[in-house]
Amino acid sequence: MAGVNVKSEIMPLKKVLLHRPGDELLNLTPNTLEELLFDDIPFLQVAQAEHDAFAEILRNEGVEVVYLEDLMAEVLDLYPELREKFLKQFIFEAGIRTDRYQKIIYDYLNDNYVTNKELVMKTMAGVNLQELHTDKSNSLVDLVSDASKLVIAPMPNLYFTRDPFAMIGNGVSINRMYSETRNRETIYGEYIFKYHPDLQDVPEYYSRYNTFHIEGGDILNINDHVLAIGISQRTEPDAIDQIAKNIFHSDSPIDTILAFNIPNSRAFMHLDTVFTQIDYDKFTIHPGIMGPLTVFEIKPEGEGIKVREINEPLEQILTTYVGRPVKLIPCGGGDRIAAEREQWNDGSNTLCVRPGTVVVYQRNDVTNAVLREAGLNVLEMPSAELSRGRGGPRCMSMPLWRDDE
Ligand SMILES: NC(=O)NCCC[C@H](N)C(=O)O
Numbered sequence: 001m002a003g004v005n006v007k008s009e010i011m012p013l014k015k016v017l018l019h020r021p022g023d024e025l026l027n028l029t030p031n032t033l034e035e036l037l038f039d040d041i042p043f044l045q046v047a048q049a050e051h052d053a054f055a056e057i058l059r060n061e062g063v064e065v066v067y068l069e070d071l072m073a074e075v076l077d078l079y080p081e082l083r084e085k086f087l088k089q090f091i092f093e094a095g096i097r098t099d100r101y102q103k104i105i106y107d108y109l110n111d112n113y114v115t116n117k118e119l120v121m122k123t124m125a126g127v128n129l130q131e132l133h134t135d136k137s138n139s140l141v142d143l144v145s146d147a148s149k150l151v152i153a154p155m156p157n158l159y160f161t162r163d164p165f166a167m168i169g170n171g172v173s174i175n176r177m178y179s180e181t182r183n184r185e186t187i188y189g190e191y192i193f194k195y196h197p198d199l200q201d202v203p204e205y206y207s208r209y210n211t212f213h214i215e216g217g218d219i220l221n222i223n224d225h226v227l228a229i230g231i232s233q234r235t236e237p238d239a240i241d242q243i244a245k246n247i248f249h250s251d252s253p254i255d256t257i258l259a260f261n262i263p264n265s266r267a268f269m270h271l272d273t274v275f276t277q278i279d280y281d282k283f284t285i286h287p288g289i290m291g292p293l294t295v296f297e298i299k300p301e302g303e304g305i306k307v308r309e310i311n312e313p314l315e316q317i318l319t320t321y322v323g324r325p326v327k328l329i330p331c332g333g334g335d336r337i338a339a340e341r342e343q344w345n346d347g348s349n350t351l352c353v354r355p356g357t358v359v360v361y362q363r364n365d366v367t368n369a370v371l372r373e374a375g376l377n378v379l380e381m382p383s384a385e386l387s388r389g390r391g392g393p394r395c396m397s398m399p400l401w402r403d404d405e
Contacts, residue, residue, distance in 0.1 A: 002198045004400045006167035007224040009277040012354045015401035019068040019158045023125035027154035040388040047385040054381045061353045072188045075195045076116035094152040126154030160391045161398040165189035166216030173206035178213040178234040205246045212239035217270025226321045230271025231261040248300035257298040272394045279356045284348040287330040333370040342367050346392025359393040
């Protein structure tokens with residue numbers, strides 16, 4: 001299937017982009033957790049088994065699963081001359097600025113990771129000083145450095161494929177990320193959307209080289225002409241102004257962007273951590289979002305945009321733009337403690353595989369029971385280790401293709 005087609009959050013999912021967590025999780029340490037945006041260190045083997053179970057659920061639902069590491073390796077296999085360019089860019093963006101180290105790391109990676117797949121996985125995992133076997137007598141830096149120091153940091157958040165690149169209708173936003181640790185993730189997006197035969201013709205609505213940050217967890221496709229974007233800890237209003245102009249002046253049928261201003265906190269990291277659509281007329285929401293939300297409607301006007309604030313309850317706003325009465329199902333079933341606990345483990349972050357069928361974390365049993373009572377087909381995935389990275393099934397998946405009906 002070439003190109004991308006994602007005009008909703010709910011229509012039958014046909015193709016999805018995942019990343020199987022790898023050795024990058026082994027390079028998380030207590031001192032780096034905060035900077036690397038994790039709350040604890042997952043047990044890799046179990047995290048991988050959980051992730052494989054997620055992929056299997058999707059395949060059983062008729063979804064083609066493709067992996068980021070495979071797409072990137074396929075690009076390098078197809079265009080061997082890109083291997084050097086990619087590696088040099090990767091090393092530079094990892095903060096290595098001296099000629100000596102750029103060369104040492106380049107040679108180390110290029111010589112020891114021979115297949116492109118091995119090389120791509122290694123760039124994700126990170127590199128520590130002792131792997132490089134540098135001659136310490138030649139450099140004061142090497143002599144005084146801790147041998148286990150990471151010279152290239154890992155990218156442990158890559159299994160949240162939702163965030164670095166987001167499909168919008170038939171196009172893509174290659175995002176500028178909020179945090180330093182996640183900014184390098186979009187290098188893979190730059191290559192696959194430029195060179196992969198299935199993705200190279202996809203129009204780009206935002207570039208990783210723009211100044212303002214925006215992340216895919218904040219981008220929700222309501223239908224073919226309405227897009228919702230969260231103003232959050234991760235997404236700046238300036239980025240929304242910019243992407244709105246780019247979309248309105250492209251071939252996209254999108255004529256309305258709703259900007260949801262959500263509180264700036266870790267529990268409400270992205271728009272998809274506070275609500276996701278699960279059926280034609282149903283959304284799961286975090287009850288904590290009901291009070292503080294302000295929403296803005298953005299429309300094209302001449303060369304620019306026109307913005308107005310909408311002073312209506314969330315249910316009314318969604319009813320208007322979805323085009324039918326909607327029901328909001330609160331995470332935790334209305335119990336404050338259950339809601340906060342399950343929200344922390346992404347109770348309202350579901351991946352819809354077709355209207356009324358959702359993949360959820362097994363651990364959120366109160367919310368899952370409420371969803372079943374509301375008539376949903378609930379597919380549970382194991383989640384003891386994956387949830388330590390603070391993202392759920394929607395965060396861990398980037399749809400590339402949904403049928404239109
Ligand atoms: N869309 C999402 O909410 N993604 C979850 C991302 C979790 C990751 N540890 C992060 O803080 O970016």
